[in-house]
Structures are given as C-alpha cells and as structure tokens.
Amino acid sequence: MRVVIVGAGFGGIAAAIELRRHGFDQLTILEGADELGGTWYHNSYPGAACDIPSHAYSFSYAQRRDWPKLCPEQPEILAYLQGVAREHGVAEHIVTGAKVWACRWTDPGWRLATEDGRSFTCDAVVLATGQLHQPLWPAILGRDDFTGRSFHSAAWDHDYELAGKRVAVIGTGASAVQFVPEIASRVASLTVFQRSGNWFLPRRNRPYPRWLRTVIALVPGVQRARRWFVFGIGESLTAMIRNPRTVGLLGRLRSSVLMRWQLRNRELRRKAWPDYTFGCKRVLFSSYFLPALGRENVELVTSPIARIDPAAVCTGDGREYEVDCIIYGTGFRTTDFMFPMEITGVDGRSLAQDWADGAHAHLGMTVPGFPSMFVLYGPNTNTSGGSIIFYLERQARYVRQALSLVRSCGAGAIEVRREVEAASDRATQARFAGTAWTRCDSWYRSKDGRIIANWPGYMRQYAAATRTLDPDEFTLLPRAGA
Numbered sequence: 001m002r003v004v005i006v007g008a009g010f011g012g013i014a015a016a017i018e019l020r021r022h023g024f025d026q027l028t029i030l031e032g033a034d035e036l037g038g039t040w041y042h043n044s045y046p047g048a049a050c051d052i053p054s055h056a057y058s059f060s061y062a063q064r065r066d067w068p069k070l071c072p073e074q075p076e077i078l079a080y081l082q083g084v085a086r087e088h089g090v091a092e093h094i095v096t097g098a099k100v101w102a103c104r105w106t107d108p109g110w111r112l113a114t115e116d117g118r119s120f121t122c123d124a125v126v127l128a129t130g131q132l133h134q135p136l137w138p139a140i141l142g143r144d145d146f147t148g149r150s151f152h153s154a155a156w157d158h159d160y161e162l163a164g165k166r167v168a169v170i171g172t173g174a175s176a177v178q179f180v181p182e183i184a185s186r187v188a189s190l191t192v193f194q195r196s197g198n199w200f201l202p203r204r205n206r207p208y209p210r211w212l213r214t215v216i217a218l219v220p221g222v223q224r225a226r227r228w229f230v231f232g233i234g235e236s237l238t239a240m241i242r243n244p245r246t247v248g249l250l251g252r253l254r255s256s257v258l259m260r261w262q263l264r265n266r267e268l269r270r271k272a273w274p275d276y277t278f279g280c281k282r283v284l285f286s287s288y289f290l291p292a293l294g295r296e297n298v299e300l301v302t303s304p305i306a307r308i309d310p311a312a313v314c315t316g317d318g319r320e321y322e323v324d325c326i327i328y329g330t331g332f333r334t335t336d337f338m339f340p341m342e343i344t345g346v347d348g349r350s351l352a353q354d355w356a357d358g359a360h361a362h363l364g365m366t367v368p369g370f371p372s373m374f375v376l377y378g379p380n381t382n383t384s385g386g387s388i389i390f391y392l393e394r395q396a397r398y399v400r401q402a403l404s405l406v407r408s409c410g411a412g413a414i415e416v417r418r419e420v421e422a423a424s425d426r427a428t429q430a431r432f433a434g435t436a437w438t439r440c441d442s443w444y445r446s447k448d449g450r451i452i453a454n455w456p457g458y459m460r461q462y463a464a465a466t467r468t469l470d471p472d473e474f475t476l477l478p479r480a481g482a
C-alpha cells in the first residue's frame with residue numbers, strides 16, 4: 001500500500017514511524033519547507049520554546065533523559081525531532097520543497113500535485129499540516145503602506161538588527177509573550193499593542209541544576225514519574241476549563257496572585273488584566289512577560305489600532321506611535337486547516353465546501369466522502385491542557401489500524417460512515433456546553449462561534465476514544481478490478 005503523508009512536522013513524523021513499524025514501507029512524506037520540523041522549523045523567533053514540559057512534549061517511545069530544562073528551546077526541539085526521524089528510518093522518506101496544492105480522489109487512490117509541477121499517486125493520504133502553520137496578517141487599514149521593516153513572528157527576520165530601534169509589537173498571544181521579554185532590553189523603545197489581556201501562570205524555565213539532571217539521567221523511573229506528573233497537571237488545567245464555576249476559580253486565583261505580584265503599577269495592571277473567564281483563550285505560561293511590560297522603554301497600548309501610516313501605528317484615541325519596525329505576533333489562520341489546498345473526494349465533492357460552516361471530522365481524522373484520507377491535528381483535536389504529541393501518537397495508531405484493516409481485508413480503501421461522523425460531531429459539540437471555551441472569542445472558534453479547534457475533554461478520554469478502531473463505523477471500498 002502506497003501512503004503519502006503531507007507535512008513533516010511532529011504529526012507527519014509520528015504517522016510515518018507508526019506506519020513503518022507495521023510494515024507500511026511504501027511511504028512518501030511531502031514537505032513544503034527545505035527541512036523537516038514543521039512549526040519548530042518555521043518559528044525561530046527569540047525565546048521560541050515550548051511551554052509544555054518536554055517530558056510530555058516528546059514521543060512516548062523516544063524519551064530523553066538529558067533535556068537541559070523543563071521546557072526546551074526551539075533549536076533543541078527541532079534537533080530532537082530530526083534525530084527521532086533519523087533513528088526511526090523515516091527521514092529518508094521525506095521529499096522537501098514539495099508544497100502540495102491539490103489532492104484528488106481518483107477512484108481508486110489519490111493523486112497529489114505540488115506547486116513545482118510534480119505529481120504523486122497513492123492508496124491513502126495522511127494530511128499532517130496542523131492547525132498553526134499559516135500566519136495571520138491582520139486586516140488593518142494601511143498595513144501595506146508602512147515603509148519601515150515589518151515581519152510576522154512565524155517568519156522572524158533574523159537579518160534585521162533590532163538593537164536601538166523603535167519597535168511595535170501587535171498581539172499578545174503565546175508567541176509574543178515569549179519574544180517580547182527577549183527583545184525588550186535590546187530595542188530603544190517597544191510599544192506593545194494588546195487587543196485582549198491574558199491569564200498567566202508562572203514558567204521560569206531555568207536550566208536544571210546539575211544534581212537534578214543527574215537524578216533524572218541515572219535513577220530509573222524518575223523520568224516516567226515526572227511524565228505522569230506533567231500529564232496530571234495538564235488534565236487538571238482541562239478540569240479548570242471544563243468547570244469554570246468550580247475548579248476553574250482555583251486557576252483564576254493562582255493566576256491573579258501571580259499577576260497582582262508582577263503588576264504592581266495599578267494603571268498597567270488595569271490595562272493588562274483580562275476581561276473574560278479563565279481558560280477561555282489559551283492560558284499563557286510566562287514569568288517574564290508582565291515584568292517586561294513594566295520596563296521604562298516599554299509601553300502597553302490597549303486603545304484599538306485604527307490604521308497604520310507609512311511611519312506610525314495610529315490608535316482610535318488619536319495617538320500616533322512612530323516606529324521603525326512592526327512585528328506581527330498575530331497568530332495563525334487556524335480554522336483554515338490545510339486550505340487553500342484543493343481537496344476533492346468521491347464524485348468531485350470539495351472538502352472546502354463540506355467544511356464551509358466549520359470543519360468537522362470523526363475523532364478529528366476521518367471525513368465521509370474522502371476515503372482513506374486522514375487528517376492529523378484536525379478539527380477538535382487541539383488541547384488547551386496537555387501535549388499535542390500525546391494526541392498525535394494516538395492519531396497515528398488509529399490511522400495505522402484503519403490501513404491495517406484495509407490491508408487484511410484486501411479492500412481498496414476505508415471510509416467513515418456519514419451518520420457516524422455526524423453523530424460524533426454532535427456529541428463533541430454538546431460537550432462544550434458550560435465550559436470556559438464558550439465564554440469569549442478565540443482562535444478555537446469559526447466565524448459563527450462553533451468551537452472547531454479544541455477537543456472538549458481530557459487527554460485520557462481522547463486516548464480511550466481512539467484506542468481501538470471500530471470497523472462498524474466504516475465502509476470498506478473494493479479494490480480496483482475486484
């Protein structure tokens with residue numbers, strides 16, 4: 001069986017390792033960039049690191065005992081992923097510089113076309129392009145007229161020397177809170193434009209002391225115990241988000257204590273304080289962002305941006321902030337998933353049309369009318385409390401089970417039954433009722449407010465739901481000529 005995986009980030013590599021281990025060795029991984037790594041290849045801004053501890057943010061079968069700190073930085077994570085891909089023999093299956101623009105069901109099988117004119121055919125396709133890979137440039141009047149330097153956090157301009165410059169940062173999400181403290185001491189002035197405040201939890205992330213590194217490296221079981229501890233912390237954060245009126249108040253209290261301590265200036269505290277339920281947007285882990293806002297050369301602006309002039313960012317209250325550089329920390333087009341890739345299924349149906357009112361897929365992976373097509377990190381599989389690697393490993397196993405079923409039955413392809421997908425979507429959506437996620441706007445939601453990014457429950461529930469593929473939920477399509 002020929003399988004093409006689109007994307008060589010954590011998801012694509014997880015799928016390739018799982019499939020190869022089970023004898024699916026006709027694998028091709030198409031990667032648009034020049035190197036594998038996905039988000040950890042593209043996002044190289046100063047301070048880029050994972051805010052999920054590496055015990056959890058790593059594959060269960062490739063645990064390292066020598067991480068230098070709790071949450072390693074981007075170069076270490078990228079090197080880890082590249083090392084795992086090499087060690088498991090999947091690196092040689094990667095075709096880089098192959099950006100897929102079309103993916104068509106050709107009955108049987110799939111045909112994929114890349115932007116440089118190549119085409120690939122296969123029996124099954126795994127779309128592992130993720131939710132956070134297309135930078136969002138905000139629609140602000142005059143943005144293109146700015147004559148200074150500007151770039152997005154996901155494509156950091158390392159050739160531009162920020163030292164001594166007047167810099168504006170637009171956005172205060174998980175990326176901005178990592179790079180703002182890094183650049184604040186270097187620039188002449190930093191104006192941070194915030195549309196919404198955030199809830200913060202501490203993350204100091206100092207290098208491990210030598211004794212702890214030794215204990216982790218030498219004492220059996222310590223690494224495993226820490227992994228399960230981190231898992232428990234993640235599940236407890238989900239409990240806070242799921243129950244905003246009870247345990248959620250504990251999260252809010254913990255965050256408030258940190259924020260009050262770090263924001264001694266009353267006016268700054270008023271401006272930075274969030275006006276929505278704890279956990280509705282992503283909770284941010286940083287002990288350094290709020291103190292950076294208190295620096296003399298840093299100003300937090302909460303008046304909405306009205307327009308961008310050739311040399312200034314102008315706000316609705318009539319003020320103009322002259323700057324040399326604008327850095328957009330404005331996040332990603334999360335609800336687009338793999339689009340604008342053209343995906344066409346049975347009878348020429350378009351995935352973009354099927355998902356026009358918001359993406360949905362059975363367990364985030366399979367869509368009726370698109371046989372043997374699997375989405376990794378698809379709709380409703382993002383986590384607000386936990387590690388996405390945990391989800392990706394489960395998805396890789398589920399895909400492998402589906403393809404093993406096709407193989408063992410001598411079938412041509414596998415397709416989720418329409419009523420199964422519809423029921424699972426209804427059940428997923430129903431589980432958001434009463435949770436913090438429903439209480440504000442966020443990148444988790446489509447235009448009409450449907451939450452399409454996040455899994456509504458706990459990691460352990462996703463593991464249970466995906467542990468064993470139920471053949472009754474699927475239809476097997478015959479092989480060509482059978």
Ligand code: NAP
Binds near residue numbers: 138282330442443
């Ligand atoms: P983000 O969380 O979506 O933040 C984007 C920021 O830009 C928000 O503050 C948003 O304000 C603001 N914004 C967007 N459009 C705007 C506009 N037109 N005018 C003014 N402000 C605007 O993006 P991100 O920081 O890149 O993070 C995205 C996700 O990537 C995270 O949630 C996380 O899942 C992941 N990430 C993870 C890590 C990690 O350590 N694990 C690190 C970085 C990123 P609003 O809040 O008002 O929309």
